[in-house]
Amino acid sequence: xxxxxxxxxxxxxxxxxxxxxxxxxxxxxxxxxxxxxxxxxxxxxxxxxxxxxxxxxxxxxxxxxxxxxxxxxxxxxxxxxxxxxxxxxxxxxxxxxxxxxxxxxxxxxxxxxxxxxxxxxxxxxxxxxxxxxxxxxxxxxxxxxxxxxxxxxxxxxxxxxxxxxxxxxxxxxxxxxxxxxxxxxxxxxxxxxxxxxxxxxxxxxxxxxxxxxxxxxxxxxxxxxxxxxxxxxxxxxxxxxxxxxxxxxxxxxxxxxxxxxxxxxxxxxxxxxxxxxxxxxxxxxxxxxxxxxxxxxxxxxxxxxxxxxxxxxxxxxxxxxxxxxxxxxxxxxxxxxxxxxxxxxxxxxxxxxxxxxxxxxxxxxxxxxxxxxxxxxxxx
Ligand SMILES: Cc1cc2nc3c(=O)[nH]c(=O)nc-3n(C[C@H](O)[C@H](O)[C@H](O)COP(=O)(O)OP(=O)(O)OC[C@H]3O[C@@H](n4cnc5c(N)ncnc54)[C@H](O)[C@@H]3O)c2cc1C
Numbered sequence: 352x353x354x355x356x357x358x359x360x361x362x363x364x365x366x367x368x369x370x371x372x373x374x375x376x377x378x379x380x381x382x383x384x385x386x387x388x389x390x391x392x393x394x395x396x397x398x399x400x401x402x403x404x405x406x407x408x409x410x411x412x413x414x415x416x417x418x419x420x421x422x423x424x425x426x427x428x429x430x431x432x433x434x435x436x437x438x439x440x441x442x443x444x445x446x447x448x449x450x451x452x453x454x455x456x457x458x459x460x461x462x463x464x465x466x467x468x469x470x471x472x473x474x475x476x477x478x479x480x481x482x483x484x485x486x487x488x489x490x491x492x493x494x495x496x497x498x499x500x501x502x503x504x505x506x507x508x509x510x511x512x513x514x515x516x517x518x519x520x521x522x523x524x525x526x527x528x529x530x531x532x533x534x535x536x537x538x539x540x541x542x543x544x545x546x547x548x549x550x551x552x553x554x555x556x557x558x559x560x561x562x563x564x565x566x567x568x569x570x571x572x573x574x575x576x577x578x579x580x581x582x583x584x585x586x587x588x589x590x591x592x593x594x595x596x597x598x599x600x601x602x603x604x605x606x607x608x609x610x611x612x613x614x615x616x617x618x619x620x621x622x623x624x625x626x627x628x629x630x631x632x633x634x635x636x637x638x639x640x641x642x643x644x645x646x647x648x649x650x651x652x653x654x655x656x657x658x659x660x661x662x663x664x665x666x667x668x669x670x671x672x673x674x675x676x677x678x679x680x681x682x683x684x685x686x687x688x689x690x691x692x693x694x695x696x697x698x699x700x701x702x703x704x705x706x707x708x709x710x711x712x713x714x715x716x717x718x719x720x721x722x723x724x725x726x727x728x729x730x731x
Contacts, residue, residue, distance in 0.1 A: 358382035361629050362493035364486045366393045368615050369601025370496035371469040371478075372422060373622035378476035379421045380630050386478060389485035394466030396498060397458035398580035399510050401536040401543040403519075404428065404454040404465075405613040407684035408648045413454065413616055420623040426468045428454035429538050434519035434680075437569060438671045439526070439664035446680035455519075455538050456615070465615070492596025492634070494625045496618070499585030499602040501708040504531060504612050507555045507581040508545025509563070511574035513537055520570055523667035526561060530660045532611065533562040535570060544572065545580075547612060549660065555581075584612045586656070587707040588649055591638050598625040598637050606645060609705060610655040617645055647690045654694045655687065657701035 359382040363370045366388035374384035390396075406413045414424040430451035436444045446452070456465035474480065489495065520535040527533045530549035536542065546562040548555060566572040587605025592598060600606070601618030608614060621641055628637035662670065677683040 365496040367498055369618035369622035371473050372619035373494045373626040374473050374478040376623045376626035378478050384478045386480045387484045387486035388482050391482050392460035393470045394459040394464050399459045400580055402458050404615045406451045406453050407681050408688045426465055427463050428456050431455055431519050437522040438668040439524040444671055444675045448679050448681035452681050494598050495603050496600045497603045501585045502583035503586045503708050504549045504584045505552050506545045506547045507559050509577040511542050511577040513542045525664050535566045596634050600625040609652040650698050651688050651690050651694050653705050654697045654701040657705050
């Protein structure tokens with residue numbers, strides 16, 4: 352990891368939110384961060400689609416937390432305080448909060464995306480990003496933030512242009528997105544409609560067609576210049592996110608909201624924590640650090656996923672009524688993502704039952720030769 356030339360030199364694999372946050376942390380501490388990114392620019396895994404940075408897993412605002420970790424809040428984000436949701440029968444609920452429920456961001460290369468905003472912050476701080484530089488090994492250690500290594504959930508959808516007003520819409524229905532959800536996000540004349548599936552992946556086109564038709568009927572969705580996109584997410588509660596001097600951050604570690612796949616915030620936080628551990632020349636402190644900050648929410652989200660996957664349409668309808676009874680949807684979400692006695696008790700069962708499709712335990716080393724790792728160059 353260190354080639355001491357004034358400050359520490361930290362090599363990082365992957366210029367996603369986790370890798371860029373790690374690099375910023377290193378640069379701000381006076382070290383030299385070098386990111387190896389296989390693609391020609393940041394955000395290459397994404398397609399200009401709209402995503403949300405969740406703001407409900409802590410009382411404090413996510414942008415304040417990121418600021419405290421050295422990431423400036425000018426990330427081309429748009430706060431959303433409300434959304435319209437539909438239950439499986441089409442019944443409509445409006446959920447609101449007095450504070451942002453989430454911050455909408457666009458993902459991908461190019462101006463106006465979260466990825467580019469982070470890249471600009473990192474480069475201004477002195478981070479070196481080597482593009483078109485796939486990295487197969489980190490012989491002297493460093494941080495691996497190369498994104499998902501298995502498809503535990505997939506999202507398939509369209510990005511498009513629209514004249515519609517900004518808005519966020521969601522639907523829970525087994526016929527649109529088995530064990531997942533479908534969503535429509537519109538901001539500044541751009542839109543994203545998608546089905547996020549946690550099951551039955553091979554019929555994804557049918558679910559996407561149904562999703563588009565649903566939003567067309569219920570919201571008057573009209574897409575101009577639609578472009579298809581898709582992607583995968585990987586959920587795993589790792590025993591450790593370290594292999595010797597190599598620390599894993601973001602989805603490379605399996606860090607992901609197991610319930611609904613909100614991985615941006617967790618990714619950035621884990622990147623910062625990994626960088627701090629290396630800067631302190633104490634890589635072994637990383638496992639303690641991420642468990643302390645992220646362990647609770649990761650475990651709770653796994654229990655939530657276990658319960659959610661068993662609900663079916665009747666359960667979704669009940670769930671949505673219960674959120675609707677709360678005056679503030681953010682409070683409801685905060686409560687359900689917080690550890691409780693019942694969730695602590697259910698965790699061992701959920702951990703056994705919610706299995707990642709990731710390969711064998713050795714599938715964590717960059718040079719791993721399992722089927723997923725060998726095939727991922729064409730899928731990541
Ligand atoms: C369609 C879709 C919608 C999503 N919506 C949301 C949402 O609304 N909210 C949310 O919070 N999360 C969402 N997520 C999840 C979120 O986008 C990810 O959790 C997050 O991007 C993970 O960040 P990361 O830095 O760990 O990995 P990534 O963003 O995947 O970045 C990894 C980077 O590493 C590079 N790389 C990989 N291997 C190598 C290598 N060997 N050498 C060099 N470079 C390498 C890749 O090219 C990539 O640029 C969504 C995911 C998808 C697919």
